[in-house]
Amino acid sequence: MAASIPASSVDTIVFACEAGIGSSIMGVNALKKKLKQAGLNINVVHKPVRSLPADAKVVIAHKGLANFARERAPNAVVIAFSQFLNDPVFDQVVQKLKNGDTLTEVK
Amino acid sequence: MAIVAIERIRLGAVAKDKQDAIRQAGELLVSSGCVAPGYVQGMLNREQTMSTYLGNGVAIPHGQHENLGDVKSTGISVLQIPDGVEWEDGERAYLVIGIAANADEHVGVLANLAEVIEDEDAATQLAHTTDAALIVERLSHARETEV
Secondary structure (H helix, E strand, O other), X not given: OOOEEXXXXXXXXXXXXXXXXXHHHHHHHHHHHHHHHOOOOOEEEEEEHHHOOXXXXXXXXXXXXHHHHHHHOOOOEEEEEOOXXXXXXXXXXXXXXXXXXXXXXXX | OOOEEEEEEEOOOOOOOHHHHHHHHHHHHHHOOOEOOHHHHHHHHHHHHOOOEEEOOEEOOEOOHHHHHHEOOXXXXXXXXXXXXXXXXXXXXXXXXXXXXXXXXXXXHHHHHHHHHHOXXXXXXXXXXXXXXXXXXXXXXOOOOOO
């Protein structure tokens, strides 16, 4: 598993969901809005955790799905959160990308 | 069929706990023909693994991937609980929004809901209104979404 990735290598964030019916849609929208407000041109794609692309570089997943996401995308930096809207982790990720810092795993 | 419809809104509900609220929100989806009865158990199961509480008194219970076969048509139910019900430690839900969906037709409704959640006054208003049409209007009114 990749433990970290430099911001300059991040062009897409994969947002992992379970069914893709409700909560994750809210989360994807919240994250896209924050990236846009920060002026970052980073794509956010919404994927069921069971079909995560194996070559995903950065995956954001609810903590209840994060371990499954690590199995599915072993080379990705997996960032776990607990609230679908306004989780402080979203702001930390956006800030790091904006500053050009390195993204690291969040358990 | 409208995604948010008056027959799927119940005002002034009372729920003894979170599971009771989820069953009631789920029953509105069953009785209006959006889902088969088995979907409600899926909603309860999902809540055990990941809470659907979003903040500002709003929760959005829905089923899991394995329950998608029980969805007949996309629809959203609203259970308004003026006194609230405890959802997580220290967090009460006043609007319990049941979701049945097997496509992306409801994404606009969720975007409207996100606006309500960000606006504390709007969330409080919907949690206490006695006019179901106001809830329909606030959630289904087409707005520009940013996504």
